[in-house]
Amino acid sequence: MENKEMNQQTDMAAFHEETKAQESKNTSTVVKKHNSILTADKLFVVCNTLFMILFVVVTLYPVLNTVALSFNEGTDAVRGGIHLIPRKFTFKNYSVVLHMQNIITGAVVTVARTVIGTLLALVANALLAYIISRKEFLFKSQLSLFWVITMYVNGGLIPVLLLYKSLGLTNSFWVYVIPGMVSAFNVLVMRTYMQGLPEALEDAAKIDGAGYMTIFVKVVSPLCKPVYATVALFVAVGQWNSWFDAMIYNRMKTEYTTLQYELMKLLSSVMQQSGSATSMNTANAATVTPVTVRAAATVITMLPIICLYPFLQRYFVAGLTIGGVKE
Amino acid sequence: MNRAKKEKKMKTPITKKELMKQKVLLFWSAIFVVYGLIFYYVPLGGWIMAFQNYKPKTGLLHSKFVGLGKFKFLFEDQTFLKVIRNTLGMGVLNLVCTFVMAILFAILLNEIRSNKGKKTIQTISYLPHFLSWIIVTGILHDALSANGIINELLVNLHIIDTPISFFSIPQLFWPIVAFANVWKETGWNAIIYLAAITSIDPSLYEAAAIDGAGRWAKIKYITLPGIRPTIMILLLMNIGNVLNAGFEIQYLLGNGLIKNVSDTIDIYVLTWGISQSDYSLGTAAGIFKSVVAIILIVVANYVAKRSGEERLF
Numbered sequence: 001m002e003n004k005e006m007n008q009q010t011d012m013a014a015f016h017e018e019t020k021a022q023e024s025k026n027t028s029t030v031v032k033k034h035n036s037i038l039t040a041d042k043l044f045v046v047c048n049t050l051f052m053i054l055f056v057v058v059t060l061y062p063v064l065n066t067v068a069l070s071f072n073e074g075t076d077a078v079r080g081g082i083h084l085i086p087r088k089f090t091f092k093n094y095s096v097v098l099h100m101q102n103i104i105t106g107a108v109v110t111v112a113r114t115v116i117g118t119l120l121a122l123v124a125n126a127l128l129a130y131i132i133s134r135k136e137f138l139f140k141s142q143l144s145l146f147w148v149i150t151m152y153v154n155g156g157l158i159p160v161l162l163l164y165k166s167l168g169l170t171n172s173f174w175v176y177v178i179p180g181m182v183s184a185f186n187v188l189v190m191r192t193y194m195q196g197l198p199e200a201l202e203d204a205a206k207i208d209g210a211g212y213m214t215i216f217v218k219v220v221s222p223l224c225k226p227v228y229a230t231v232a233l234f235v236a237v238g239q240w241n242s243w244f245d246a247m248i249y250n251r252m253k254t255e256y257t258t259l260q261y262e263l264m265k266l267l268s269s270v271m272q273q274s275g276s277a278t279s280m281n282t283a284n285a286a287t288v289t290p291v292t293v294r295a296a297a298t299v300i301t302m303l304p305i306i307c308l309y310p311f312l313q314r315y316f317v318a319g320l321t322i323g324g325v326k327e
Numbered sequence: 328m329n330r331a332k333k334e335k336k337m338k339t340p341i342t343k344k345e346l347m348k349q350k351v352l353l354f355w356s357a358i359f360v361v362y363g364l365i366f367y368y369v370p371l372g373g374w375i376m377a378f379q380n381y382k383p384k385t386g387l388l389h390s391k392f393v394g395l396g397k398f399k400f401l402f403e404d405q406t407f408l409k410v411i412r413n414t415l416g417m418g419v420l421n422l423v424c425t426f427v428m429a430i431l432f433a434i435l436l437n438e439i440r441s442n443k444g445k446k447t448i449q450t451i452s453y454l455p456h457f458l459s460w461i462i463v464t465g466i467l468h469d470a471l472s473a474n475g476i477i478n479e480l481l482v483n484l485h486i487i488d489t490p491i492s493f494f495s496i497p498q499l500f501w502p503i504v505a506f507a508n509v510w511k512e513t514g515w516n517a518i519i520y521l522a523a524i525t526s527i528d529p530s531l532y533e534a535a536a537i538d539g540a541g542r543w544a545k546i547k548y549i550t551l552p553g554i555r556p557t558i559m560i561l562l563l564m565n566i567g568n569v570l571n572a573g574f575e576i577q578y579l580l581g582n583g584l585i586k587n588v589s590d591t592i593d594i595y596v597l598t599w600g601i602s603q604s605d606y607s608l609g610t611a612a613g614i615f616k617s618v619v620a621i622i623l624i625v626v627a628n629y630v631a632k633r634s635g636e637e638r639l640f
Contacts, residue, residue, distance in 0.1 A: 037541040062470050063455075065466075127355060128355075131355055134352060136345075137352050138345060143356055146360065147363060152620075153621065155369075155613075156373075156609075157601075158373065158376065158600040158601075159370035159372075159610060162373060163365075182362060212351045213351055243461055263462070306454065316518075320522075
């Protein structure tokens, strides 16, 4: 912190000297210089505005284009040229997607893993963070180190796969929620927040005879709602978006497929027949193609997140800022 | 570490009474240690496989040891060397591009005067971060396909005559991956820089304005030095992740034509370990990745320490 300010001060000093030297050389150019700064500033504002417009367009266009494609007739979409508005409007892509058994199963599993996984992770991470945030806890630093190490070293894909196999976690729903339950990063974020809570409240509860668990549930947790929300958001987004575990551990079990994994299969089918007008093998074969069906499935998959994230902004901004400030 | 231990010992010595008092904490700690041992430390024991000719039938205890044989095979395998090059190449390219873009975006967004405009742009900028790589890859595939927007623009601007088949040109793959990473993470990564910029003392800007500093001068002499510690610490945290930058998008977009430049260590592990069932070779490649990652972190931390920058540990 101090270092940072020092840096700024020296930089400022350099700047002062630079300008002063210029000023003493020729005082009459000061007014001119001021004017040139103004024009430079105006140019800057114009360029900056253009940059931001470009940024917004590049960010939003592909997403909106997918929405447009999802409402367009498949065989018509193959001709290209669809941008933000569908050319031949239809709901067929959606009705095809919603009649795919795999997608429905995937949606149910994805919702289940997001809800159960987030709840389990929240309880586990909060409890561990609470334990290592207790100043008087005897093995505080050892337990912290034990978990910090897991952030940097991991066994890798194959040993993990063999472990899950021997624990009977493969071909089961639990592989989605049990192994990733505790994350050292989230624990550190929560611990930092808990350490900042006023001690007086806990002391008061202790005098009333409350034990550790009572304090955790009744005193600390209500105060930690913002950081709980942050971690819940991180975990929920991770759960909603994961597909690799479904592919590796539950490939044979279609009843445990996830939305993203089904989307991935649709994507592969699009890539294989890239550009061609091959229609889907369904009752609506005449009008839908893999491209438009994939677009519809994409929209369904991203809709919940897009609707929710703007309202959770302050939580993830706060969480990232806590996480970034390491001790 | 040492000092922390001493302080703790002075404060609360391990006595029977204290242990009894903390029995609930100890109980739950034990459960977390068991959980951690099973899911994070037991797989490390699986590293033994890399030194064996592991067969699922005989198991870890009875498989034949082959010493460094698997590693020798790895480093004599031309594919593996290419895979290392691709992982490092894409990792570094992604790191540099996403870093520069996030800082640039944060600084420029901070210069937007309208608060409402700033908020709106920022909200939009987070959006891609929440989309899965599957969705991003799909979107990218649409945009770069023969009748996608990019080809349409290029043809209409007469830069090219016929649509380019982007995913079959090896030279274009790394830049495409870097662009996808920039598209997805710029807004998200900028959050932390924006927070750092807000914490810069406003009086510095006022003083600069009095001295006649324009916008560029303020950015150069106040904003950039102000977020320098944040930049350094994030750089350190991300250097260890350079090797992790390569799986999903490469796996999803890679095809026979560009395999040479798109396959990464993770994909190599997946191909050998899962598809070919050579568990030992897959594990060996995974170990190589872990070791390189740890070396990168330690070296980066050391360099930061020597040059008086902030550091991780």
